[in-house]
Amino acid sequence: xxxxxxxxxxxxxxxxxxxxxxxxxxxxxxxxxxxxxxxxxxxxxxxxxxxxxxxxxxxxxxxxxxxxxxxxxxxxxxxxxxxxxxxxxxxxxxxxxxxxxxxxxxxxxxxxxxxxxxxxxxxxxxxxxxxxxxxxxxxxxxxxxxxxxxxxxxxxxxxxxxxxxxxxxxxxxxxxxxxxxxxxxxxxxxxxxxxxxxxxxxxxxxxxxxxxxxxxxxxxxxxxxxxxxxxxxxxxxxxxxxxxxxxxxxxxxxxxxxxxxxxxxxxxx
Amino acid sequence: xxxxxxxxxxxxxxxxxxxxxxxxxxxxxxxxxxxxxxxxxxxxxxxxxxxxxxxxxxxxxxxxxxxxxxxxxxxxxxxxxxxxxxxxxxxxxxxxxxxxxxxxxxxxxxxxxxxxxxxxxxxxxxxxxxxxxxxxxxxxxxxxxxxxxxxxxxxxxxxxxxxxxxxxxxxxxxxxxxxxxxxxxxxxxxxxxxxxxxxxxxxxxxxxxxxxxxxxxxxxxxxxxxxxxxxxxxxxxxxxxxxxxxxxxxxxxxxxxxxxxxxxxxxxxxxxxxxxxxxxxxxxxxxxxxxxxxxxxxxxxxxxxxxxxxxxx
Amino acid sequence: xxxxxxxxxxxxxxxxxxxxxxxxxxxxxxxxxxxxxxxxxxxxxxxxxxxxxxxxxxxxxxxxxxxxxxxxxxxxxxxxxxxxxxxxxxxxxxxxxxxxxxxxxxxxxxxxxxxxxxxxxxxxxxxxxxxxxxxxxxxxxxxxxxxxxxxxxxxxxxxxxxxxxxxxxxxxxxxxxxxxxxxxxxxxxxxxxxxxxxxxxxxxxxxxxxxxxxxxxxxxxxxxxxxxxxxxxxxxxxxxxxxxxxxxxxxxxxxxxxxxxxxxxxxxxxx
Numbered sequence: 073x074x075x076x077x078x079x080x081x082x083x084x085x086x087x088x089x090x091x092x093x094x095x096x097x098x099x100x101x102x103x104x105x106x107x108x109x110x111x112x113x114x115x116x117x118x119x120x121x122x123x124x125x126x127x128x129x130x131x132x133x134x135x136x137x138x139x140x141x142x143x144x145x146x147x148x149x150x151x152x153x154x155x156x157x158x159x160x161x162x163x164x165x166x167x168x169x170x171x172x173x174x175x176x177x178x179x180x181x182x183x184x185x186x187x188x189x190x191x192x193x194x195x196x197x198x199x200x201x202x203x204x205x206x207x208x209x210x211x212x213x214x215x216x217x218x219x220x221x222x223x224x225x226x227x228x229x230x231x232x233x234x235x236x237x238x239x240x241x242x243x244x245x246x247x248x249x250x251x252x253x254x255x256x257x258x259x260x261x262x263x264x265x266x267x268x269x270x271x272x273x274x275x276x277x278x279x280x281x282x283x284x285x286x287x288x289x290x291x292x293x294x295x296x297x298x299x300x301x302x303x304x305x306x307x308x309x310x311x312x313x314x315x316x317x318x319x320x321x322x323x324x325x326x327x328x329x330x331x332x333x334x335x336x337x338x339x340x341x
Numbered sequence: 342x343x344x345x346x347x348x349x350x351x352x353x354x355x356x357x358x359x360x361x362x363x364x365x366x367x368x369x370x371x372x373x374x375x376x377x378x379x380x381x382x383x384x385x386x387x388x389x390x391x392x393x394x395x396x397x398x399x400x401x402x403x404x405x406x407x408x409x410x411x412x413x414x415x416x417x418x419x420x421x422x423x424x425x426x427x428x429x430x431x432x433x434x435x436x437x438x439x440x441x442x443x444x445x446x447x448x449x450x451x452x453x454x455x456x457x458x459x460x461x462x463x464x465x466x467x468x469x470x471x472x473x474x475x476x477x478x479x480x481x482x483x484x485x486x487x488x489x490x491x492x493x494x495x496x497x498x499x500x501x502x503x504x505x506x507x508x509x510x511x512x513x514x515x516x517x518x519x520x521x522x523x524x525x526x527x528x529x530x531x532x533x534x535x536x537x538x539x540x541x542x543x544x545x546x547x548x549x550x551x552x553x554x555x556x557x558x559x560x561x562x563x564x565x566x567x568x569x570x571x572x573x574x575x576x577x578x579x580x581x582x583x584x585x586x587x588x589x590x591x592x593x594x595x596x597x598x599x600x601x602x603x604x605x606x607x608x609x610x611x612x613x614x615x616x617x618x619x620x621x622x623x624x625x626x627x628x629x630x631x632x633x634x635x636x637x638x639x640x641x642x643x644x645x646x647x648x649x650x651x652x653x654x
Numbered sequence: 655x656x657x658x659x660x661x662x663x664x665x666x667x668x669x670x671x672x673x674x675x676x677x678x679x680x681x682x683x684x685x686x687x688x689x690x691x692x693x694x695x696x697x698x699x700x701x702x703x704x705x706x707x708x709x710x711x712x713x714x715x716x717x718x719x720x721x722x723x724x725x726x727x728x729x730x731x732x733x734x735x736x737x738x739x740x741x742x743x744x745x746x747x748x749x750x751x752x753x754x755x756x757x758x759x760x761x762x763x764x765x766x767x768x769x770x771x772x773x774x775x776x777x778x779x780x781x782x783x784x785x786x787x788x789x790x791x792x793x794x795x796x797x798x799x800x801x802x803x804x805x806x807x808x809x810x811x812x813x814x815x816x817x818x819x820x821x822x823x824x825x826x827x828x829x830x831x832x833x834x835x836x837x838x839x840x841x842x843x844x845x846x847x848x849x850x851x852x853x854x855x856x857x858x859x860x861x862x863x864x865x866x867x868x869x870x871x872x873x874x875x876x877x878x879x880x881x882x883x884x885x886x887x888x889x890x891x892x893x894x895x896x897x898x899x900x901x902x903x904x905x906x907x908x909x910x911x912x913x914x915x916x917x918x919x920x921x922x923x924x925x
Contacts, residue, residue, distance in 0.1 A: 132558055133557075134554055134557055134558055157634070158562075159562075161561065162560045162561075162562060164560075165557070165558055165559060165560040166558060166559035166560035167560060170558065170559075171558045173551060173555065175551055178550060178551040178552060179551045179552055179554070179555045180552055180555065181552040181555070181556065181570050181574070181647070182552070182574065182648070182650060183573050183574055183647065183648055183649060184570075184573075185649075192556075192559045193559040193560060196559060196560045196561060196565075197560055228649070229649040231649070231650045237595075242555075245559070355766070355769075358766075358767065358770065359770055359774070363782060366782070366786055367785075367786070477911065477914060477915070478907070478911060480910075480914065481858075481907050481910035481911040481914055482903075482907050482910075483862050483865055483870050483906060483910075484864065485865070485866065485886075486880075486883070486885060486903040486906060486907070489885070489889055489892065489899055489903065490903070492892065493892055493899070495862055497892065497893055497896070504892075514890060555813060585773055586777050589772065589775045591775070592775030592777050592778045593775075593777075595777075595778075595870075596777070596866045596869055596870060599869065599870060599886075600684075600869075600889065607870075607886075610781070611870060611871070611872070614784070614785040614872075615785075617785070622782075622785065625777075626782065629774075629775070629778060630770075630774065633770070633773045633774055636773075639726045639771060
């Protein structure tokens, strides 16, 4: 397992995921490979059902362990996340590897205050940090992700915030442990266009300032191009094309990629 | 805060409405308490005199108003058949019925919550299936029948207690409570089964929601996800159910008291109904209506406490 | 019918429900066609007799054949439950449909009252009504039926509110279809599965409530005993003749279980 390059923090080898909850096993991801270097932003593009979200969930350790088989390796700091113990996996979740989901309205717990949810990872992984210190860090982070009046938001409940604010909260909660990897699974799909651009800008800033590597998953090739240096195109569980995003965008080789590009509205961002 | 005040006002109004309905109903039906009271010694003069004494000649609304004002002062009237204050008639009996209902209530919560969570955790597996089937069967057993079964098993076969026996709480508190355990179990069982099933379904539904995935992504262990995140959302429908079940359990205790021969309000209620002893029946109905309203109010407050989305409503 | 059989194979609830309900139907038929004895016939020579070939479940304290009495009481209980649900579902559906459809102040007021009555234990409501109407089988049916109106009215009203915003209702309204026609022809058929399932649940509650009332000596009057009445009578002989109590209780439980499972099965089927 010591074969990882120095600047590589994540390496996925031959990941295959099969569902078994129907009569016939169904392969949703097959032979997925990925290398993510420190501070890099990699995009994964594909339609819904292409397996991009499944791969992301697998890396975040969030696939339910029953009703599906997984093979291959997901190496993080030399540890295979697929086969390591639950407690080892948990020690990374929210601390080293964080994830932001598509639906900010339903991804926050409706009965807990925002502050509590932003701080949660810190409370779990760093019990030595005092409540007072936790609160200060949460407030600071909430300000950094562009939440005005962080004090008020801290005391609010999810239903009192707008969709864009909730997604900022989700990002603050994901960043509180200063993770190595931030997985953003369609983080802007449920938001309107102006908010979308702000969230993309926020992710870019986080990447620059903190050096957090970002795995950005989207069905929108133009979004991925504006953010990610490298892109993987997925179709039906397979990576059909991979390369620097400008290169893939300018000279698509696979017909599916060409179709995706042709489908982008002409108006440029 | 304003929402709570509105609820409170609504509660008082409904209480008035229910008691007014009962009050009117009892006075509109044929049958005259005076006739019953005087029995064979009745003469028209004496009947008229008594009727005037009892205020039965006044308009109904005046009578109702008088009754409400007296009730607020703790005076629930005088029993027609026993010529003694209703409040002192009920004073010795009510604690028994209420203790029993409360024991049943606590018991059903204590059974339902752990079982519901456990079943949800083992969804689809043998424990879950057996428990669900068991819940279905228990829900089909009326409390008075399970009461008889319990009497038979523990009283006649095992001889742990004397069937029909009872110890007054004034004499021996522990003995009193021990005699109430089996009736409380009989009342609690169907409600506990229903609540456990409800909680199980609710936990399973909540566990599939997005925020649960978020909780896992932050490194929560399964137990923490369950107790910190899922349960607080999943308990909401169960709170509603248990709030309604409380009144049902008091009503159920009236039947179960008969099975176990427990001297609660059951006997008084039944004889008063057949004797048309209005003041007693009205007082008991008022008490249970009050309980229903208070339980609803408590459920409402608890709901606001548990679910911030309802607080400003 | 063949659809029902196919569905039954897939759903254990529907299967169990049908079998248990079928068992109750058999009891009724048995009692109707060839009851071993007249349920009121007393045999002074055989009081509280144990099971024998002459009396399969023995006799009660008056020397009446227990089996025949159970067969009869099952019928009484079913009739009372049927009547109760008839009154409750009938009035409740009309009330719920009208208030749900027209809305307004009337709806507001009626629902307020119904909410309170709904929260009120139905057996207690029935007790109040029985004390108004007097004891007796038809009085009990009326009392229980009224006590059951709120739950049906609530269900139907809720379903109506849901249906009112559906496109087919809005189209019918725009086309100027008469209100009554919309209520009974356009909306009502759509809520039938839901209504049917509540009727089965209501049936169960009716059996329970009637048994409770009879147990208190307020329901059906002897010699036309229902199961609840028999249970309270036989409780006195729990020590010498536990079998009698068990047999009566068993029938009540099977009846309840059957309807509950059938209701659950149909609800799942409708989905």
